[in-house]
Amino acid sequence: MMKLFLSPTSPFARKVKVALMEKNLYPDVEEIPVDPWSSPAELIRANPLCQVPTLVTGEGLALANSDSILDWLESRFPEPALRPANDPDRGRAMAIAAQAHGLMQYTVDIVLERRRPASQRSATFTDRRMAAIGRVVTALGDRFLPTPGFGIDGIGVACALGYLDLRLPEYPWRERSPSLTRWFSGVASRPSLQASAPPV
Numbered sequence: 001m002m003k004l005f006l007s008p009t010s011p012f013a014r015k016v017k018v019a020l021m022e023k024n025l026y027p028d029v030e031e032i033p034v035d036p037w038s039s040p041a042e043l044i045r046a047n048p049l050c051q052v053p054t055l056v057t058g059e060g061l062a063l064a065n066s067d068s069i070l071d072w073l074e075s076r077f078p079e080p081a082l083r084p085a086n087d088p089d090r091g092r093a094m095a096i097a098a099q100a101h102g103l104m105q106y107t108v109d110i111v112l113e114r115r116r117p118a119s120q121r122s123a124t125f126t127d128r129r130m131a132a133i134g135r136v137v138t139a140l141g142d143r144f145l146p147t148p149g150f151g152i153d154g155i156g157v158a159c160a161l162g163y164l165d166l167r168l169p170e171y172p173w174r175e176r177s178p179s180l181t182r183w184f185s186g187v188a189s190r191p192s193l194q195a196s197a198p199p200v
């Protein structure tokens with residue numbers, strides 16, 4: 001039995017949950033919902049970084065960092081594969097997944113910045129992050145549209161866009177990219193995305 005520390009709004013944790021579901025492994029996973037910001041002892045014991053997601057394997061190994069967890073899952077449970085077997089498709093999927101990961105991280109950065117007292121906020125930092133978010137959304141639609149099927153690239157992009165909708169609902173990313181909008185609508189009904197959707 002694996003254990004997954006997660007919080008309902010974390011896009012990184014959602015990525016791991018979706019991957020576990022797409023690999024049909026979720027019946028073997030015990031969910032441990034935590035708020036990492038309250039520094040729960042159980043999470044710190046497993047992962048000194050005190051972050052979600054943290055996956056504790058059946059052997060008791062605690063893995064942090066969503067991409068490391070996906071790497072481990074892919075080597076431990078290769079089927080169904082979430083990565084193309086060979087280049088150039090494999091490289092392309094990883095390139096898209098990396099953009100999606102950055103999109104999540106930059107959106108989280110803005111959320112954290114907004115939580116700071118007004119006197120400590122940096123408009124320069126927020127503007128820099130917003131500009132990059134805009135570029136990534138455009139690039140995902142123009143040249144980095146996830147490949148058919150729903151592997152690490154699609155999972156990452158869907159979780160990143162879902163998190164944009166949750167945290168920056170005023171940001172009109174759909175206007176920037178009709179092709180990305182169409183792709184997102186096409187995958188939205190997948191059971192893994194439905195079951196992991198953040199609370200509204």
Ligand SMILES: N[C@@H](CCC(=O)N[C@@H](CS)C(=O)NCC(=O)O)C(=O)O
Nearest residue numbers: 010012036050051052053065066067
């Ligand atoms: N690089 C990590 C980022 C994980 C992360 O930032 N998780 C956030 C929740 S969205 C967290 O646990 N934050 C608590 C903290 O940083 O103290 C990953 O890909 O898993």
